[in-house]
Amino acid sequence: MRIVVALALTATLARAAAAAGAPAREPAAWPVPPELLTRYEQSGGTETPRHAETIAYCRRLAAASPWLTYTTFGTSPQGRELPLLIADRAGLCTPEQARAAGRAVVLIQACIHAGEPDGKDAGLLLLREIAVAGRLASLLDGVTVLFIPIFNVDGHERFGPHNRINQNGPREMGWRTTARGLNLNRDHVKADAPEMQAWLRLFTAWLPDLMVDCHVTDGADYQYALTYGLELGGNLDAGLAAWARDIWLADLEAELGRRGLAIAPYVMFRKWDDPRSGLRSGVAPPRFSTSYAAAQNRPALLLETHMLKDYRARVEATRAALEVTLRVASREGRRLRALTAAADSLVASPGFRARPLPLTFRAAPDSTVVDFLGVAYDVVTSDLTGGAWIRYDASRPQIWRLPRFDRSEPHVTVDLPAAWVVPPEWDEVIARLALHGVAIRRLARETVLPVTSCRLRDARWEERPFEGRHRLTYEIETFAQERAFPAGTAVIDAGQRTARLIAHALEPAGPDAFVRWGFFDPVFEQKEYAENYVMEAKAREMLAADPALRAELAACQAADPALAASQEAILNWFYLRSPWADPRLEVYPVGRLQDPAAVPASDPVSASAAAPAGANSSAAELRQ
Numbered sequence: 001m002r003i004v005v006a007l008a009l010t011a012t013l014a015r016a017a018a019a020a021g022a023p024a025r026e027p028a029a030w031p032v033p034p035e036l037l038t039r040y041e042q043s044g045g046t047e048t049p050r051h052a053e054t055i056a057y058c059r060r061l062a063a064a065s066p067w068l069t070y071t072t073f074g075t076s077p078q079g080r081e082l083p084l085l086i087a088d089r090a091g092l093c094t095p096e097q098a099r100a101a102g103r104a105v106v107l108i109q110a111c112i113h114a115g116e117p118d119g120k121d122a123g124l125l126l127l128r129e130i131a132v133a134g135r136l137a138s139l140l141d142g143v144t145v146l147f148i149p150i151f152n153v154d155g156h157e158r159f160g161p162h163n164r165i166n167q168n169g170p171r172e173m174g175w176r177t178t179a180r181g182l183n184l185n186r187d188h189v190k191a192d193a194p195e196m197q198a199w200l201r202l203f204t205a206w207l208p209d210l211m212v213d214c215h216v217t218d219g220a221d222y223q224y225a226l227t228y229g230l231e232l233g234g235n236l237d238a239g240l241a242a243w244a245r246d247i248w249l250a251d252l253e254a255e256l257g258r259r260g261l262a263i264a265p266y267v268m269f270r271k272w273d274d275p276r277s278g279l280r281s282g283v284a285p286p287r288f289s290t291s292y293a294a295a296q297n298r299p300a301l302l303l304e305t306h307m308l309k310d311y312r313a314r315v316e317a318t319r320a321a322l323e324v325t326l327r328v329a330s331r332e333g334r335r336l337r338a339l340t341a342a343a344d345s346l347v348a349s350p351g352f353r354a355r356p357l358p359l360t361f362r363a364a365p366d367s368t369v370v371d372f373l374g375v376a377y378d379v380v381t382s383d384l385t386g387g388a389w390i391r392y393d394a395s396r397p398q399i400w401r402l403p404r405f406d407r408s409e410p411h412v413t414v415d416l417p418a419a420w421v422v423p424p425e426w427d428e429v430i431a432r433l434a435l436h437g438v439a440i441r442r443l444a445r446e447t448v449l450p451v452t453s454c455r456l457r458d459a460r461w462e463e464r465p466f467e468g469r470h471r472l473t474y475e476i477e478t479f480a481q482e483r484a485f486p487a488g489t490a491v492i493d494a495g496q497r498t499a500r501l502i503a504h505a506l507e508p509a510g511p512d513a514f515v516r517w518g519f520f521d522p523v524f525e526q527k528e529y530a531e532n533y534v535m536e537a538k539a540r541e542m543l544a545a546d547p548a549l550r551a552e553l554a555a556c557q558a559a560d561p562a563l564a565a566s567q568e569a570i571l572n573w574f575y576l577r578s579p580w581a582d583p584r585l586e587v588y589p590v591g592r593l594q595d596p597a598a599v600p601a602s603d604p605v606s607a608s609a610a611a612p613a614g615a616n617s618s619a620a621e622l623r624q
């Protein structure tokens with residue numbers, strides 16, 4: 001205890017010196033004092049600490065080094081702190097300070113899936129080496145590190161030995177989803193989880209220059225202890241993708257290879273249970289962490305240790321990858337910051353809107369042949385289930401020559417408008433956009449705007465929920481109209497750094513569009529109907545006025561037998577063609593302003609305009 005107090009005093013003095021402008025003293029290398037040994041070390045690499053123990057350890061680390069600051073970036077639904085450890089050689093701990101000092105900001109997060117704690121233990125070890133032992137102090141040259149040891153804190157405390165059937169340790173671990181059952185790594189765009197909303201405030205305030213998200217795989221057996229996902233195209237800016245491939249990934253492969261740690265892209269076989277079918281990788285939608293970062297013009301690395309390797313091997317592999325990443329960031333910080341700034345500027349520029357923006361990608365047909373470090377296996381017919389049973393033998397490593405299909409090409413694309421307009425009654429959607437750091441203006445008065453709208457026809461909902469929502473599909477039919485938008489309507493200019501993300505959230509063709517997640521479901525509900533005896537008479541009046549309707553009805557009935565068989569359906573068919581039909585039924589409320597000249601630029605920004613970083617009333621409502 002006395003040692004902790006002494007360390008805290010040292011840290012306070014050093015922090016005061018740093019604040020006063022004196023150079024921070026590099027801590028001398030020293031043997032790890034007992035109170036700074038992690039549970040992982042004390043258990044011989046078999047255990048991982050609980051939430052409270054992790055926070056207590058983070059606080060002790062921060063007390064032991066002027067370079068570390070422990071803080072929290074929010075509170076979970078069950079009332080737990082979302083922990084954040086900030087590492088910086090001058091003790092900088094706000095985005096403004098880091099920006100003013102020209103730091104490259106690196107976000108490392110662990111336990112977004114709380115059953116996969118490797119990154120937590122690896123990060124704590126690495127930060128202790130950097131900031132307390134001082135052995136790897138140069139990794140913080142020009143770099144500020146944000147380390148989230150546990151993102152899914154409530155899921156983490158659903159702690160037990162039976163949470164990951166495929167996984168070889170630690171002895172006990174947390175659960176994949178939040179207490180409410182949401183997978184945070186599918187929640188980046190829709191942001192339903194309060195934990196994700198807190199994360200988005202952190203992310204948009206700091207806008208880290210690169211990010212690492214630490215996981216453990218499921219899937220096949222093979223030799224690699226560590227696989228990775230890196231968006232090398234897809235949603236990421238081309239300049240950043242080239243940097244990530246030629247510098248970051250090249251260093252990871254070379255340096256980890258020198259340490260005897262071969263890595264490979266995240267392993268997915270073209271047929272999930274047939275290794276010889278070949279390897280594939282694609283572009284994930286931005287509901288995933290790394291694709292989300294890409295949509296925010298930031299490169300991100302997905303680390304996936306192999307579930308069947310023991311916990312020590314996995315933590316060491318993760319630690320090594322994080323170390324190499326920080327070495328790259330410290331060496332390349334200036335260039336990286338220039339590239340992220342250039343990507344932000346490019347997305348905000350008129351030139352970006354001149355080309356179609358891909359919302360989805362599909363695998364290109366061409367492949368390359370690679371050597372894959374597999375293990376021997378045979379396939380037998382199970383006498384229990386009758387199915388194919390792959391039996392791997394990890395004691396017999398093999399090199400397989402496999403085709404790898406890793407090139408993607410755009411599939412669904414959209415032409416960006418000059419701006420989107422979202423009526424104010426869709427306040428939940430506007431608030432989510434603000435959480436993403438989207439700049440939003442508000443119409444000061446009702447304004448008629450020439451917009452492209454769309455009708456979403458033939459909507460169908462999935463029977464089973466996915467991530468707490470019933471997703472839907474529809475056919476998109478666009479049309480031009482003059483529409484009156486009320487005061488308070490959100491005007492969202494495409495000329496901003498988040499345009500790619502806005503398009504994913506607001507364009508109905510995208511897989512993560514808010515409308516696909518059910519945010520706009522009421523517009524699909526017909527709310528007024530005609531009584532049959534009223535409509536029988538009206539239908540006859542309509543036929544008398546327009547005899548062509550009879551042939552149109554017959555054609556529709558030929559295509560849809562249900563329409564021929566039901567009095568209600570036939571009368572509703574007439575109702576929907578009558579002046580009483582609701583013109584807003586199935587019309588997507590978000591309008592697109594195609595012509596930049598039509599964007600109401602001169603409207604004053606109202607006091608309630610949603611601003612980035614959550615400093616607005618809409619985001620404040622979300623916090624409740």
Ligand SMILES: [Zn+2]
Binds near residue numbers: 113116214215216
């Ligand atoms: Zn995971």
